[in-house]
Amino acid sequence: MARCAALLLLLLAASAAAAAGRKEKAGEKVCDKGWECSGSRFCCNEAISDYFKAYQFEELFAHRNDAQAHAADFWDYQAFITAAALFEPRGFGTTGGKEMGMREVAAFLGHVGAKTSCGYREAPGGETAWGLCYNHELSPSQSYCDDSNELYPCVEGVEYYGRGAIPIYWNQNYGIVGKGIKQDLLNHPELLEQNATLAFEAAIWRWMTPMKRKQPSAHDVFVGNWKPTKNDTLSKRYPGFGATMNVLYGDAICGQGSTDKMNFIISHYQHYLDLMGVGREHSGDNLDCDDQVAFNPSSENADF
Template sequence: MSRHRIAAFLLTLALAIGLGVTFQPTASAAPACAAAWSSGTVYVGGNTASYNGDNWQAKWWTQGDTPGGSVGVWTDQGACGGGGGGTTPPAGSCNYPAWVAGTNYSAGAIVQYSNGLYYQATHDNPGYDPTISTWYWSPYTCTGGGGGTTPPSSGGFPVSEAQFNQMFPSRNSFYTYSGLIAALSAYPQFATTGSSTVQAQEAAAFLANVSHETGGLVYITEIDQSGNYCASESYGCPAGTYAYYGRGPMQLSWNFNYKAAGDALGVDLLDNPSLVQTDAAISWKTALWYWDTQTGPGTMTAHNAMVNGAGFGETIRSINGSVECNGANTAEMQDRVNKYESYAAILGVSPGGNLTC
């Protein structure tokens, strides 16, 4: 460097010091944010998601476990910028009530925690800590408004709350509409596959069958609980020999169904079968688990029966075909059909063909 350039540099440096300018090394740009973490999304080891301005990487399979939470399934990858974005709500844009320990919250309630962030109850709970009980709470992106008891949006679910109440005028208060909506994330293909007519038909078919199983969503548990629903599986019946009687909208029965449903939903139902009769969202999820994944005595799942055109009759076969189909009990079968036709009419769609089995 020439003497003239050195002199110019020193003069510039002196002026900068005199003006209070601080020289900082150029910071490298933060990596782009991955897609924002969602409580309803299933992540496997190696998947990344952004949350609160950081990218996080899953260590193993997870659903509903908040990054940075007590479960320890997520590794913090550091700050990110742009891209998918985190879930930190804009400050001051909402006025939801502060969370209070020990207060009973229904699914859908929105609260502000002491960390300044907002959380929405995904399951009814007696005031569990939103940052610890990630099964009961999910982060909520605040976009304005107020009030803390707005139910979760039904999204594209074909049945409105008013129609749900019309279908079940005498239902037990346990079977909440918000509990059903909260459960939909477990099986996103339910009532979202095919045309809008097919989606409404599937919703009506599902609700008609659970109505039959529960006397119009009146019964949470089986009336006769003396039956032995304990099959000789390797894991046995840790909750008790007679603990696996029918519960919930689909009257989930038998130890192997509680084990399989619990494994699929990430909940230990084998040891805690009573959750199906005390947690509305879990209860609805077990019904959706059977509907979407089990063929029962039939040859296809009830979901596939409705979306692939096999008809309502095949849903009966998948649920209780060995008892009601092929002329075995036409009165019970017809009761399901009648309910389905009634619910389809409420939703304004044709019930389609192949109604019986």
């Protein structure tokens, strides 16, 4: 009887732990908050939808559906949340607590807003109120076909101009990102201007993924996962928002001094921090990249 009672107590304890959504696995606490995380160490943290709501998305992108917007009725909150949920188990918006999560969302969307903006200083609401105006490049300056790339060759009749939430250019980059999100973007780059969820997914994949071995991702340099080497410090590369621009754009933005292009991206990030209730005073250190040496000089790698 005693053994049966002990067994019953153990079963009840196990049931209670399961009901609480917590268990111990290999010495690491694993939580289930009701979102798909499969035992990720980020499961105990809030999901992005817990702290970033639809009304905030509407405030950040207040004019995206105006008559003047070129992608009206394309972008929406649910598309972003659906795409973001795929990367929450890897730490997107779930690293370092709620404030860091909100700052990361503001940082990522700051890039998105700046890169898809049709805003200008005299526009209603100012130049930072017009993010998600575009979903593709309207007047491509070239074909963006690199015939020398054998791994991701150009497909006849397909054009590789800029598309998406953080626009992708060139056949090889469509091939790389397509492989990352398991979509045939090399043959069908148009998917990024037809499906907002895929467009956000491609952009978040780029944010979360290093472009080369032994290099950090934009996520890593922003949330503090990355520790600069001696070569990085000599190249004036330090963790912070500035380094996210270096990872994503290299010397197209960074190492050029205090340029309008760089400051335009920073202004979106800080404006979004204000709208999300975090405040630009929490922008973090190393905000710009005006004197950073590029991780990947443009002479070595075709720009995204």
